[in-house]
Amino acid sequence: MDNITKYYVRKALPASGFVVPVLTTRILRNGLSYTELGVVGSVFTASWLLGEIPTGYIGDRIGRRNSMIAADGCLALAMIGFGLSSSFLGFAGSYLLWGVSTAFGSGAAGAWLYDTLERQLDSEAYAHVSGRGMGIALTATAVGSLVGGWLASVRPWAPFAVAAVVAVCSGLTVLTFDGSRGGAGEHTNLTITETLPLLRDQLFDARVGPVVIYLVLVVGMFETANGYVQPVGLELGIDTAAFGVIYAVFRLAQAAVSFNIERIRDRIGLHRWMRLGPFVAAAAFLSVAVEPVLAVGVFLLSQMAYAITTPLQQQYLNDRFDSERRATLLSVVSMATSLGGIGLGIAAGVAADAVGPIRFVAGFGGVYLIVLPAVRLAFARLSAPVFESNPATE
Numbered sequence: 001m002d003n004i005t006k007y008y009v010r011k012a013l014p015a016s017g018f019v020v021p022v023l024t025t026r027i028l029r030n031g032l033s034y035t036e037l038g039v040v041g042s043v044f045t046a047s048w049l050l051g052e053i054p055t056g057y058i059g060d061r062i063g064r065r066n067s068m069i070a071a072d073g074c075l076a077l078a079m080i081g082f083g084l085s086s087s088f089l090g091f092a093g094s095y096l097l098w099g100v101s102t103a104f105g106s107g108a109a110g111a112w113l114y115d116t117l118e119r120q121l122d123s124e125a126y127a128h129v130s131g132r133g134m135g136i137a138l139t140a141t142a143v144g145s146l147v148g149g150w151l152a153s154v155r156p157w158a159p160f161a162v163a164a165v166v167a168v169c170s171g172l173t174v175l176t177f178d179g180s181r182g183g184a185g186e187h188t189n190l191t192i193t194e195t196l197p198l199l200r201d202q203l204f205d206a207r208v209g210p211v212v213i214y215l216v217l218v219v220g221m222f223e224t225a226n227g228y229v230q231p232v233g234l235e236l237g238i239d240t241a242a243f244g245v246i247y248a249v250f251r252l253a254q255a256a257v258s259f260n261i262e263r264i265r266d267r268i269g270l271h272r273w274m275r276l277g278p279f280v281a282a283a284a285f286l287s288v289a290v291e292p293v294l295a296v297g298v299f300l301l302s303q304m305a306y307a308i309t310t311p312l313q314q315q316y317l318n319d320r321f322d323s324e325r326r327a328t329l330l331s332v333v334s335m336a337t338s339l340g341g342i343g344l345g346i347a348a349g350v351a352a353d354a355v356g357p358i359r360f361v362a363g364f365g366g367v368y369l370i371v372l373p374a375v376r377l378a379f380a381r382l383s384a385p386v387f388e389s390n391p392a393t394e
Helices: 003-011 020-029 034-062 064-084 088-105 108-119 123-154 158-175 192-203 209-226 229-235 240-259 261-268 270-289 292-320 323-355 357-381
Strands: none
Touching: 003 108, 003 123, 003 158, 020 034, 020 123, 020 229, 020 240, 034 064, 034 088, 034 323, 064 088, 064 108, 064 158, 088 108, 108 123, 123 158, 123 240, 209 270, 209 292, 209 323, 209 357, 229 240, 229 292, 229 357, 240 261, 240 292, 261 270, 261 292, 270 292, 270 357, 292 357, 323 357
């Protein structure tokens, strides 16, 4: 079996696919509040960001393949932890391991694939191979969602046990990969200590700051609201197995969007989407206040909108800045959105405890209907427009 086939096999083993449709439900049914749910979720993001420092240092010395093995090992332990936990500390510890796993795996698989193709004198095939790998991963995740939802309805711990086994199988698959140590420059992602000063400088740059702030708000809206699929579903009486079906539909819809992103961009226009897409999603969230049963359809729309927004925002940044500045800016945006997500996640939990998940999602959409245009208007008055029209890319 050649290395590319092995890469595809690993992409077909997404352990998280079995647990994402039922994890929030498990946490809530163990008595945690929405505030505690927001805190443990923020532990994941914080451990991922902080973990970039030591895991990057270690990764430079053990190589990309071993970094992927470490990521799969930590993920297996996290899944076991989720399956055994019934307390705030237990879930927080499991999220911490998951964050460390993400830090170990951050960029390692993509870098390994590029190196492998380069050694085969076929580095131009990277986009094709990685795109096919993403399609395989999304399809496998959809299948995993169906299986995970059904397993959770039989034995609440079962999806986590299966996910741990799948993570181990993924690690064993990586063991068969050709090694890639890389060298001193292997871990190219900026760490949090390197990025924070850059973030400060970029936020005060009239050309960059408004874009970063707007993207923090947009990404925060999608990630925070989409985190309430299961709480809202529980309020509507949706059972555990049905969540598996719902998430499978989400993933297949995201896959369809991903495969057609160029057509969407050409038809709607990059800048027009970035101005209007998040606003439409916010309005959809608000509609839940009128008819709560619309929630599942609204979340499906949100998942698809986020799948469109992510690559288009990356293209916007790539188009606007030269290569020397591009990597820095992408790191700044990634770090800023992650830091913003920590605060939003906790604040969302407090609000959901106060008014309930359905009213929270609706109110959240209402707030964003005001905030997004207000931010754009404020920056326009400061002669720093956000996502202004560009005929070349419309």
